[in-house]
Amino acid sequence: xxxxxxxxxxKGLFGVGFNGVAGDPRPVGFLGDPVSAVMQNEQDxxxxxxxxxxxxxxxxxxxxxxxxxxxxxxxxxxxPGEGEDAASLKFIWTLARGGLEQPKxxxxxxxxxxxxxxxxxGESWELVESLWNQPSRSEWxxxxxxDPGIHSINVDDNGRLVVGISCGGVWISEDDGESWTLGGKGxxxxxxxxxxxxxxxxxxxxxxxxxxxxxDTVWCQHHCGIFRSDDGGHTFTEIKEVAPSAFxxxxxxxxxxxxxxxxxxxxxxxCRVPVDGRFVVTRTRDGGASFETLSxxxxxxxxxxxxxxxxxxxxxxxxxxxxxxxxxxxWLSEDxxxxxxxxxxxxxxxxxxxxxxxx
Amino acid sequence: MPRVTxxxxxxxxxxxxxxxxxxxxxxxxxxxxxxxxxxxRSYIVDDQGRxxxxxxxxxxxxxxxxxxxxxxxxxxxxxxxxxxxxxxG
Numbered sequence: 001x002x003x004x005x006x007x008x009x010x011k012g013l014f015g016v017g018f019n020g021v022a023g024d025p026r027p028v029g030f031l032g033d034p035v036s037a038v039m040q041n042e043q044d045x046x047x048x049x050x051x052x053x054x055x056x057x058x059x060x061x062x063x064x065x066x067x068x069x070x071x072x073x074x075x076x077x078x079x080p081g082e083g084e085d086a087a088s089l090k091f092i093w094t095l096a097r098g099g100l101e102q103p104k105x106x107x108x109x110x111x112x113x114x115x116x117x118x119x120x121x122g123e124s125w126e127l128v129e130s131l132w133n134q135p136s137r138s139e140w141x142x143x144x145x146x147d148p149g150i151h152s153i154n155v156d157d158n159g160r161l162v163v164g165i166s167c168g169g170v171w172i173s174e175d176d177g178e179s180w181t182l183g184g185k186g187x188x189x190x191x192x193x194x195x196x197x198x199x200x201x202x203x204x205x206x207x208x209x210x211x212x213x214x215x216d217t218v219w220c221q222h223h224c225g226i227f228r229s230d231d232g233g234h235t236f237t238e239i240k241e242v243a244p245s246a247f248x249x250x251x252x253x254x255x256x257x258x259x260x261x262x263x264x265x266x267x268x269x270x271c272r273v274p275v276d277g278r279f280v281v282t283r284t285r286d287g288g289a290s291f292e293t294l295s296x297x298x299x300x301x302x303x304x305x306x307x308x309x310x311x312x313x314x315x316x317x318x319x320x321x322x323x324x325x326x327x328x329x330x331w332l333s334e335d336x337x338x339x340x341x342x343x344x345x346x347x348x349x350x351x352x353x354x355x356x357x358x359x
Numbered sequence: 360m361p362r363v364t365x366x367x368x369x370x371x372x373x374x375x376x377x378x379x380x381x382x383x384x385x386x387x388x389x390x391x392x393x394x395x396x397x398x399x400r401s402y403i404v405d406d407q408g409r410x411x412x413x414x415x416x417x418x419x420x421x422x423x424x425x426x427x428x429x430x431x432x433x434x435x436x437x438x439x440x441x442x443x444x445x446x447x448g
Contacts, residue, residue, distance in 0.1 A: 055413040055443045056372065056402040072373075072398055078406040084427075088405035 003315055003355050005322050006047070006067075007330060008035035011348035013049055016322075016332070018067060025330060025344050028067050037310070038352055041097040041106070041121075045359035048106070048122060050092035058091040058110075062122055066358055076108050076116035076125035087112055090145070094310065096153035099176075107161075109150030113140055115163060117177060128177050131163070136182065136201045140168035143204040143223065151309055152208040156215035162233040164208040169200045170220070170233045183229070186236035190224050207309035208233070209253035209261065217258035221251040221309070223269060228288050239288035244275035250312035250323075257318065259287040262337055264307040264323065272306050279303035281323070283337050297340035298331065305329055310352035324350030361388050363439045373399060385416060386429035388439055403441060404429075413444045 005016035007025060013035045015028035030051060036058070037050040047067060051059040061070040078087040090111035098105020098119075108116040108125065115128040131137075140148040143166035152164030161173040162183070170184035184200040192202060204223035211217040218229040220236060225246040227236035239246070245265040254260035263282045266272045274280065278301065281294045299305070305325035312323045321333040323340070328347040331340040364377040375396065382388035386408070393400040403414055410416060410426040417423065417440040423431040433439060 053372070053402075055411065056369070057405070057411060059372070059401070074398070075401050077401070081407060086407045088407055088409070089401075 003320065003357060005332070006038050006040075006354050006356055007322075007324055007347065007350055008038040008049070008310075008352035009324075009328070009348040009350050010034050013038060013067075014347060015067065016330075016343060025347060029063075029070060030061075034351075036091045036351060037093060037095050038354055039095040039097070040354065040356040041103075042357060043097060043100075043103040044121075045357070046121060047356060048095050050095060050108075052091040058089050060092060060108075060122060066356075073122040074124060076110060076114065076127070078114060079127060087114065089114075090147055090149075093149050093151045094153055096155055099155055099159045100157055101159075107153045107155070109153050109163070111145055111149035112147030113137065113149060113165065113168060115150055115153070115177070130178060131171060131173075131180050134171075134180065134182075137168065139201045140165065141202070143167040143206075152205070154208060154210040154215070154218070156210060156212070158215070160215065160232060162208060162210060162218060164205040164220075166206065166223075167202055167204040169203040170205055170208065170218075170236075172233050181234070183233040184236060185234065186229075186238065187220065187222055187227055188224055188238060206249045207251050209251045211253045211258040212255040214258035217253070219251045219253050219261045221248050221263055223247075226251075226263060226288065239284075242282065242291050243293065244278075244280065244282075248307070249309040250307045252312045252314040252321065254314065254318045255316055257285070260285045260318070260336075261288075262312065262314065262321065263291075264312055266306055273304045274306075277302045277304070279305050279325075281321075281337050281340075294337045294340075296338060297333075297342065299329075308351055311350050313353045313355055315355045320355065322353045322355065324353050326350065360435055361433050361437045361439055363388060363392055363441065365441045366443045368443045369402060369441070373402065375399060382433060384429065385418065385423055385425075385431045385433055385439065388433050389429065415442045415444045416440065417442065 007014040012031040013029040014025040016024040034052045036052040047063045060073045094109040096107040106118040116125045154162040163171045172183045187203040206221045209219045218233045220227040226239045229236045252262045279298045282291045324330045326349045330343040360379040365375045380391035
């Protein structure tokens, strides 16, 4: 399977190296419509794209022919409720495949905080009520959006689920979503009163990334810094003094090496631009003991690019990286981030990027 | 039987020609429409059956008043228009 790239933007789905057509990056679907999530289930090659149509709500499409044609699927729906606060799907923030024994399984993380499961390739959906009915859900709140949302769903080869919620912490299931444990101990939220700073229920993990080959290692780019877990997300240790900044949204974990991860820093939560106008990627290769600042090929003056939580991805070899910014710039690295090649400066704002393989 | 007509902006996403659907209230007419075209439902109403915030429904020339329950009356010779609101989105 050759590697291709898909880019979900505010105004459509774009491809790089997609179906061998020149002129990349170029639109490959849904031009003009906001694409909120894109993923490929490598088990059958199907590609899924979620849309967030402003007037007409969230939508979901699947392609079984590598993006040539798309079929609209039903969207996850919240169960009937009472009153004006009864939940309704705002949008699909992330999609994830199931375990190795579940080739038709899909997970969808949504706003306002529901996790949904499909066992028929997205043809029907079921709310995971075991998580939705957690008593502490009443404590969740929005981070970046008005409602809480699930943005990270990691499924490891042993079937463990690690889910990240902004702002609802880190949740772990060892039994395919039947029951849940609140992880995230050690995360710290300086946007809360002192007595609740370490409350796992209200943490804002901007993004969780699991090392595929060593899934006990979970990297967390948190609203208030960078953290690492060595026990599958139950407890985290803060990694301090990261230059130029420990604030950001995205993190990518090396698929084989649990000590390597990449981040894209910005000044701080109240100033979401690169430090001193220099756009850089930071990389650790020693579990967070030290960080390298990678800048070759990236703009080093008057840059205002911000990389959202799903807009940095690493390929299966641990060397290819794709990164897109909210100002529409797209970069590719083929040497683990040592250097970057600019692919475009004028795409729409980029929400997600992913590598996909052509069957 | 009431006739239901949809904004041209929906045609970008779904093939929705004008069609006839029975019912004495907007909710009943739309339920009959969704029976024929299940995927259309999530474009018009939310998970609780409430009219989407940025969608408007008119019965003839009158904007409906019950956006939550869609209980506005519809007569057999009425025309129901589903439009995109010029707000938000």
